[in-house]
Amino acid sequence: MVANRSMMPEETNPGLVSAAIQAITQYIRVEGLGPGDLLPSEADMTRRLSVSRTVVREAFRSLSAMRLIDMSAGRRASVAKLDIGAMSMVIEHGVTTEQISVHQVYDVRRTIEMRTVALAALRRSDAEAAEIQEYARLMRENYRTPEIVMEHDIAFHEAIARASHNPVFSLIITAFSGVTRRTWVIGWRTRASVEDQIKMIEGHADIARAIIAGNPQLAAEHMAAHFDKSVKALNDAGIA
Amino acid sequence: MVANRSMMPEETNPGLVSAAIQAITQYIRVEGLGPGDLLPSEADMTRRLSVSRTVVREAFRSLSAMRLIDMSAGRRASVAKLDIGAMSMVIEHGVTTEQISVHQVYDVRRTIEMRTVALAALRRSDAEAAEIQEYARLMRENYRTPEIVMEHDIAFHEAIARASHNPVFSLIITAFSGVTRRTWVIGWRTRASVEDQIKMIEGHADIARAIIAGNPQLAAEHMAAHFDKSVKALNDAGIA
């Protein structure tokens, strides 16, 4: 069985697998597939591309790892809904291999979230406003249990990103959540007194109120203040 | 040969491959590997994880597709330098499956680039400043050949992102370049007269000058104006 090595004029990597990945993504584009639509079976793809099932499988598997497609036993692969999948892994990888610092992540988050919060103030539905407010309330209610505060904190920021109604913002912010989880507690601990901790939680309530009031400027200011305090906490903790 | 299915307490996907991916990334973290460092061979990993080479290969291949590791024939896989790899594929996928609109991408770019340009004005080295200026010059010089203008345009924005000295910004902006390539010409064509086109190119020169002058406010203003004009051009072209 002879493989066609010359289909892709500008192939990134040599190798049949890369070509197969290209072919599959191109298939999605050409066929105009959307989330949920089924792809050809592996056997089918094997015939189309004239390569072994091994190659096709590795290609499918790669796309699945990036969450561009969904795979599960017995059923054919389908086009996936937008998902952080790969993006969060790239960020995590960058941080764990020390190619990205926590400060750099916070700068990006600050930049983006000053925008998402303003958009949220302008575009949020009532349900979204209620959800955001609820997370702020839950943070206050559980202020004695850092882990729970953290999860609601993260959910709070993700909810704001969703309320911006721009999935790209949502995608990026959610991709950072993993890094946030690994540094959040450190920032919390530098807030020595309970008053400081409550003040930090109240910062979230301020943001929520500004969103509900539909005041983008105020919301952005509160968000900026919140990040400035977070970065200061990281600095105090000696995080590079 | 019996596989150990219970290593990972919080496995995301069922299946040995997902577990293997987790194990490999964890290996990188635990061993403290950085870019260029070698990973165990497939055979080695096969023994460690007690799974078939098939599974290990699919895991390696997935990480390679996300550009978290580098693979090539004959040599062992190594930890990769930070690369857009996966991120650009996620964005492309979102756009081609119509889960992300071009406008949404532009909003994100505007948000981020107003920051990168300000940072670049503050932090750019002389070499970086010269590079940015050079791209602006090349745009002017080739104003008759849209494709060349486009490539220099993209390089211009990427250079600014690099000059921000925050690789995360650089990563995100570069990940959008693919989408930009697919819409740029449309925006160009709506600029009917040569004067409009030159005005657009001069906008880039304005940005470059502000960066060289070390004026972050001015640079951000020029960048905002540039994006406003670009979005208007897309609107005029009827891009949703």
Next chain:
DNA sequence: TCAAGAAAACATGTCATACAGGTTGAGGGC
């Protein structure tokens, strides 16, 4: 002694085959 070159050891790339187990739809029994 040492350097160049050959060979062995090791690594990945691809293929073929096999079988277990999940999913789905067709057909038959009621």
Next chain:
DNA sequence: GCCCTCAACCTGTATGACATGTTTTCTTGA
């Protein structure tokens, strides 16, 4: 007409084989 069973199809994993690329080792010759 409904439910059940089973066949057809699909993915998940394992194994073995061989081509080809890379590194290490050892031999050989100067």
